Amino acid sequence: MNTLQFIENKTFDEIKVGQTAEIIRTLERKDIELFAALSGDTTPAQFDQELAKSDQFDRVIAHGMWGGTLISTILGTELPGPGMIYLYQTLNFLNPVMLGDRVTVRVKVREKKPENKHLVLDCECINQAGELVIKGEAEVIAPAEKIRRPRVGLPEVHLHARGARYQALIEATRELAPVRTAIVHPCDALSLAGALEAAQQDLIIPVLVGPRSKIEAAASDAGQELGHIDIIDTPHSHAAAAAAVALAREAKVEALMKGSLHTDELMGAVVDSKLGIRTERRISHVYGLDVPHYAKALFITDAAINIYPTLEDKRDIVQNAIDLLHALGLAAPKVALLSAVETISPKIASTLDAAALCKMADRGQITGGIIDGPLAFDNAISQEAAKTKGIISPVAGDADILVAPDLEAANMLAKQLIYLAGAEAAGVVLGARVPIMLTSRADNMLCRLASAALVQLFVRRQPAAAIDGIYS
Secondary structure (H helix, E strand, O other), X not given: OOHHHEEEOOOOOOOOOOOEEEEEEXXXXXXXXXXXXXXXXXXXXXXXXXXXXXXXXXXXXXXXXXXXXXXXXXXXXXXXXXXXXXXXXXXXXXXXXXXXXXXXXXXXXXXXXXXXXXXXXXXXXEOOOOOEEEEEEEEEEOOOOOOEEEOOOOOOOOOOOXXXXXXXXXHOOOOOOOEEEEXXXXXXXXXXXXHHHHHHOOOEEEEEEEOHHHXXXXXXXXXXXXXXXXXXXXXOHHHHHHHHHHHHHOOOOOEEEEOOOXXXXXXXXXXXXXXXXXXXXXXXXXXXXXXXXXXXXXXXXXXXXXXXXXXXXXXXXXXXXXXXXXXXXXXXXXXXXXXXXXXXXXXXXXXXXXXXXXXXXXXXXXXXXXXXXXXXXXXXXXHHHHHHOOOOOOOOOOOOEEEOOOHHHHHHHHHHHHHOOOOEEEEEEEOEOOOEEOOOOOOOHHHHHHXXXXXXXXXXXXXXXXXXXXXX
């Protein structure tokens, strides 16, 4: 029977003076992050590389008690093991433990006290260079009875700083001028507060378009002061949409943001054949997702505008998404054209479209990206899945953009990531004369700010390196 499947203690009578136990661990970044998450100790020296360079150790080090917890691990699982009771522990921290250090943690029985079944143990942690980094002493009550139980399987731990990539987006806008933005019918506290916070962060200069009385009532509900913010008074939401689009058509605003009106009302004004702001490019929506279990930001299109896009529509949908990522500093985004399978089948129209789009990219009809498809979702985002299926592709397992076959698939995919995987979702509509933020009532403040940051980076786009924290 495999003894590794069981945990077994050593009783007081079995233990001899001089007996030892040890474990070996290598300090990784995730160890520091997990210790901080459990303890709440977010000392900057453990996280800020630049700050760490300025202190006496010159680089990131472990929390001192990380080694202490490993000593506790040996005492609780090896010597004496299950059933022991901790009485006291002393620790002297002699040298720092650095990222990548291989630490041997050892305890040794120094004394047995038969009158109360106490053990005194010397404890030490030694790095790969043989340096003593922690030295101490522990006293425990040893178990009197033998215990042998199946080992408890540890839960998987996935560390993710919620919204970290969005914060990186917002930080990347700090040197850019805010974008003059028409806020369309901001007549509830949530949509108005989002616009005003984006203004506070210097992402936008808001122009509030809608019934003045309702906007002022929303400001009162939100506890906000409108101050000198421009308000264009309109009788209702349809008129607000038309007035905001007119501002964009006349180049008086650089972007639009949806308030408390239905998306169809706003987009109806945008695509109006006479008074709208359409261009030769097909209008499409791009979700920017911060997904906990994906190594970088993930963009999904089109989940909000084009229900059943044609091949020509898809060409523009792909190009819009590529252009957005160019504005975020990614010179050649990787585009995965999704289907249910990764082989071309005449029975599945999306596989034929994917093949055609790849050839269009070869002929220069789509530019600026690395495009491959058809790819199933698993091998688009998982290198392991792609390897298992023998797919050789610069995109497979490393996609930046996922292009769904139609709106239904894109919308369901995005919302599954949001509600099942804990993703945060920002978004922008592109292809019109100005970008449009289609904020949702379900969006939290960070998502609203991230949408504004996407728009600001798009409008103020300039040649730049990829934004730190977005693609890694």
